[in-house]
Amino acid sequence: MDHLPLNDIPMLVSAINFLLRDEEFDSLDQICFHFNISRSELEQLLATEGFKFSEQQNRII
Secondary structure (H helix, E strand, C coil): CCCCCCCCHHHHHHHHHHHHHCCCCCCHHHHHHHCCCCHHHHHHHHHCCCCCEECCCCEEC
């Protein structure tokens, strides 16, 4: 994956959860670093459609 689909929130959620589930990345911080986006910016974007990152589940819910 070359970039995150930032303009399509449901696809963004799917992409991030896929990257975490398939163990390509261990954490949301690693994903943010790799795709050069701040975690707070990403979490604010996800919140616009009611999504949030669960540290306990290591996925977006």
